[in-house]
Amino acid sequence: MKGDDAKVVELCKQIPEGPLHTSSIHKDTILHMATYYGKSELALNLLEMLPDSESDKLTMENDTGNTMLHEAANSDKIVPVAMEMLRKAPKLLGMRNKYGETALFVAARYGQMKMFKFLDKQGEEGERKTFYQKKDQTTILHAAIIHGHFGVRTEDTSETEEERDTSWEVTEPAIDTSKPQIHYDRVPSTFHVQAAGEEKKTRASETALLLATKKGILEIAEKILTVYPQAVEHIDDQGHNILHKAIMFRQIGILNLVDKLQIPTTRLVRKIDNKGNTILHMVGIKEDNYDEKDMRSPALLLRENLLLFERVKKISVPHLTKYLNNDRKTAEELLETKYTKLWKEAKEWLKRTAENCSIVSVLIATVAFAAAYTVPGDVLSLAFALASVMTFLSILTSSFQFKDFKQSLPRRLMLGVTLLIISVTMMMVAFAATVFLLIRDKEQWTRIAVCSVAFFPVSIFVLSYLPLYKELVKVSMQPLKKIQEKVFMQPLKKIQEVFPRFGRNQSPMLSNTNQTLASSSKRPATPQTTQGLV
Structure with a gap:
């Protein structure tokens, strides 16, 4: 752990067991520890100390059943170590720990792609397929998905039907009955055909x-x-x-x-x-x-x-x-x-929002009504404010049924907020126009400052309602997207299907005519071609 590799090698030479000496309470050997900490050079030196006649000792396990190859599978940095281990003890590839995991499975679980690809190429094809699963039928794909390593077993999907791993497939279709028939992953080595009506349950219920x-x-x-x-x-x-x-x-x-x-x-x-x-x-x-x-x-x-x-x-x-x-x-x-609880919360939230907005609308309408009889007047602000008040009142008097929350109430709320924002904007425009009449002979920077001050409240108001307004706009845009899809996109797709070679700036009739004339000009006129042109 301190990084003194030479001292570790020297101490191993003084111990009868050498690098296979148990050095932790978890029954890890020195080789286990070296591979666990990613000490590639040290692990290779320790492996050289072991003669080929003692290669069977490399299959030693710790208290969790992990071999040295299991520990090596945790890191992409020590692929050469795994290569040397398998050269000395090929049976390491098929050994499982107490969780039923092979070294290949461990590499997939921790997303070590280099190690995974190396181990995936070792061993016989038929034997290697069994390494893709734990004993409870959990596959390497399960492990990769759970731990977020989405590159495992998804990069190469060009295998033939005979070569590819089928351990994650369901071999029987779902039966259309009133009561469900359950189908599970079938592995020839662990499953057998049961009597009619019986079903076999495995631990890996989720494919x-x-x-x-x-x-x-x-x-x-x-x-x-x-x-x-x-x-x-x-x-x-x-x-x-x-x-x-x-x-x-x-x-x-x-x-x-x-x-x-x-x-x-x-x-x-x-x-x-x-x-x-x-x-x-x-x-x-x-x-x-x-x-x-x-x-x-x-x-x-x-x-x-x-x-x-x-x-x-x-x-x-x-x-x-x-x-x-x-x-x-x-x-x-x-x-x-x-959704009764959510419905009650939605009803209270909508009432509270409508009440607050209606209060603001009434205040704006009051100011706009007084300003409407002065120069330059504020009729637009008054009209939009009163319209927003009526919209919010329609929300407050609604029955708040489940179906109303699907389209009706959200659209009313968006309409009311839109009218309220326009009303505030019109009021500020009228305010700025009035001030302009008073200071029209002043400096230009004075007029700019007055405009900025006039529209500052509008900006604050819009920003405060922006998150809600964005969500409400999405509500109204979805029906428009459906109309666009039906009116414009679907006819366009049909035209493209009928005329697949139809250019952007060329009509189908003109395109077909040009092609016909071009083809006819390249061959002598015959009764068949003349009839085709007619």
């Missing part, structure tokens, strides 16, 4: 795809679905498929990915979990840590969940929208039950 869905890792999920599309039917021990997971953990990107890859979802949308929940029920099932990390207003949070419910309802099977789960609740009833 790599479901784990990536839960964490929202789009790169991993897309890679898996591209290489093995059937993986979309993975189901965990609770009967959840990829849609259940994506909706429950609010991973909208995964839903978009499924749409993007055009994956058939007929079976997925019909899947019912062990508690009788459809994918529509999952909107009402929220995780405990979901709302805590979201600092947006309750009204916007509730609206987001209502829009998600509407989106999932569109892709759900119609007869399952009224399906009762094991608690005898439909998806809509479950949503209202689970």
Whole structure:
């Protein structure tokens, strides 16, 4: 640990066990310690001290079952040490610690890519596939996703069907029944076919795809679905498929990915979990840590969940929208039950916001009314202020039903805030115009200073409402995006499909005509070509 490598080598020569001497309470040998601390040169010197006849002793384990190769797998800096270890004791590659992990698995878990690639090339092909899993069927892909090392096993996906690792695949499709059939990863060495109706449960209930869905890792999920599309039917021990997971953990990107890859979802949308929940029920099932990390207003949070419910309802099977789960609740009833607290918070927040804004609007209207009868007048500010007051009053008199938070109430709030900001701006413009009439003969810098002072309150007001206003603008922009998609983008896509070679500045008819004339000019006129031109 102090970095005196020469002294360590000298002391090892004086000990009968040499570098295999146990030197810690965890039964680590000196070689264990050297590899653990990344002392590459020291570890190579210690390995040279061991004759090839004693290479079997390199398989010594500490109290956690880690061999020296397990310790070496923790660092990319000592790949030469791992190479020398495997030269002396090849059986180290297949040894597992008490957690069922091979050295290859450890390298994947800690994201040591150089070490992982080296170990992945060692051993026989058929034997090496067993190194990708722990004894509980957790794969290296599980470990890489959990620890955030997304490069492992995703860089090279060009393997052939015979070469690639299939330990993370589900071999049986989900069955469309009213009660879920659970499917787990099947490994030939540890699984066998059971009698009809029986199901085998493993500890690794979450496959790599479901784990990536839960964490929202789009790169991993897309890679898996591209290489093995059937993986979309993975189901965990609770009967959840990829849609259940994506909706429950609010991973909208995964839903978009499924749409993007055009994956058939007929079976997925019909899947019912062990508690009788459809994918529509999952909107009402929220995780405990979901709302805590979201600092947006309750009204916007509730609206987001209502829009998600509407989106999932569109892709759900119609007869399952009224399906009762094991608690005898439909998806809509479950949503209202689970979000009662959020609904109350949203109602109180919206009332409080509308009341505060209406007070400001009334004050501005009072000032604007008095200024309206003077030169230059302030009719615009008065009109916008009164309009904002009426908008906020419509919010306060609303019934605050669940469906109102989806579109109606957020849009009213945005309209009211917009009118209020315009009213304040118009009032400041009238104030500046009045001052200009009084100081029009003054210096230019005086007029600039007065303008700056006049619009300073407007700037403060706008900045204070900017975070809320940005969220409200998103509410109104989504319907506009849908209209743009239907009116402009979809017809444009159809035109591109019909005329794939259609240039930007050339009409399809002109393009086709030019191509026909060009082709006809290069060959003699025949009855067939003449008929084609006609």
